[in-house]
Amino acid sequence: MYPLNQKQPWPRQQWWIAAWSGEVSRELLGRTILGEPVILYRTEDGTPTALAGVCPHRSYPLAQGTLVGDAVQCTYHGFTFDAAGACVRVPSQASVPDRSRLRHYPTVERGGTVWIWTGDPDRSDAVTIPDVLAMGMAAPGWANDISPMVTIRGRYTLLIDNLMDLSHASFIHADTIPGADYIATIPAELVDGAGSLAVRRVGRIPPNPLTRKQFPLQNGGVEQHFDAEYHAPALIRTGGDIRTEAGEPLGTQNFIHGITPETAHSVHYFVATTRDFAIADPALSAGNLAMGDRIQPQDVAAIEAVEAMLRSLAAAPTEVSCRADTGALKVRHRLARQIASEDMA
Ligand code: FES
Numbered sequence: 151m152y153p154l155n156q157k158q159p160w161p162r163q164q165w166w167i168a169a170w171s172g173e174v175s176r177e178l179l180g181r182t183i184l185g186e187p188v189i190l191y192r193t194e195d196g197t198p199t200a201l202a203g204v205c206p207h208r209s210y211p212l213a214q215g216t217l218v219g220d221a222v223q224c225t226y227h228g229f230t231f232d233a234a235g236a237c238v239r240v241p242s243q244a245s246v247p248d249r250s251r252l253r254h255y256p257t258v259e260r261g262g263t264v265w266i267w268t269g270d271p272d273r274s275d276a277v278t279i280p281d282v283l284a285m286g287m288a289a290p291g292w293a294n295d296i297s298p299m300v301t302i303r304g305r306y307t308l309l310i311d312n313l314m315d316l317s318h319a320s321f322i323h324a325d326t327i328p329g330a331d332y333i334a335t336i337p338a339e340l341v342d343g344a345g346s347l348a349v350r351r352v353g354r355i356p357p358n359p360l361t362r363k364q365f366p367l368q369n370g371g372v373e374q375h376f377d378a379e380y381h382a383p384a385l386i387r388t389g390g391d392i393r394t395e396a397g398e399p400l401g402t403q404n405f406i407h408g409i410t411p412e413t414a415h416s417v418h419y420f421v422a423t424t425r426d427f428a429i430a431d432p433a434l435s436a437g438n439l440a441m442g443d444r445i446q447p448q449d450v451a452a453i454e455a456v457e458a459m460l461r462s463l464a465a466a467p468t469e470v471s472c473r474a475d476t477g478a479l480k481v482r483h484r485l486a487r488q489i490a491s492e493d494m495a
């Protein structure tokens with residue numbers, strides 16, 4: 151049954167978005183990632199750091215500890231750990247016990263996102279992080295509208311399913327995405343790229359309040375990409391290029407979706423919009439964020455409803471798939487292969 155593998159529902163040799171850059175500060179941030187409590191903070195020189203979030207002494211949550219310089223002090227009995235996770239102080243004795251080290255996770259900060267590596271540290275290689283700068287994140291000439299992270303009570307694979315089949319937009323987002331009713335009728339094409347797999351829909355959207363706000367000088371409808379591009383499995387880019395009906399480029403608007411499993415039945419969801427047109431238009435940014443505030447709860451509600459249904463069933467359901475699921479099914483196979491390859495390693 152989906153999610154693929156009950157023992158190991160996710161790949162571990164993998165980068166994930168741990169937090170937006172703005173969330174990581176000189177305060178300790180606690181976040182569960184792949185079922186493991188983690189703490190995130192910046193050292194005094196500004197470098198993001200990720201350590202295990204459970205004190206090895208008596209399991210106190212270190213998110214409730216304090217920062218002393220670059221070190222984390224547990225506020226229960228004062229065990230103190232440096233930024234590499236080594237225990238450097240036990241107040242009641244002169245030496246530190248063996249095995250009192252905290253796990254240290256490699257991190258990389260890029261394009262307004264802090265990535266965490268959950269696999270063997272010596273296998274971490276930042277080249278496998280999706281190129282968020284090319285998608286417009288914190289890139290010159292682009293505006294970014296970043297929504298607060300939300301945690302969905304549903305397995306992460308349901309969020310991947312949701313994003314890889316945008317035909318759902320015509321139904322659950324019919325009242326929140328202008329032009330959404332057209333999306334399900336646009337034929338989809340699969341594009342197998344280097345390191346990604348995309349379901350591409352390019353459709354004509356009649357003029358609507360959103361296109362008029364985005365491109366006030368443009369009369370008529372637009373030709374718009376509704377791509378769903380999978381970057382295994384931590385990030386999906388949707389949206390894409392927008393042109394006039396005559397094919398003249400108007401700009402690009404991407405939606406960046408970061409997908410980070412919290413537990414086997416919940417997922418952290420990071421959404422940002424990037425655009426390379428009208429970048430200094432605060433009304434457009436405010437409108438994007440407000441629209442996101444209306445769209446996102448619709449996806450969250452659908453995913454949570456499916457999760458609740460799956461958990462209530464005594465046996466795994468037999469699914470019936472349709473043509474629109476082709477991309478999502480390919481992605482499932484890819485993800486299953488990725489997890490299986492780790493099992494063999
Ligand atoms: S639980 Fe952390 S020092 Fe005791």
Ligand SMILES: [Fe+2]
Pocket residue numbers: 312318319323449
């Ligand atoms: Fe959606």
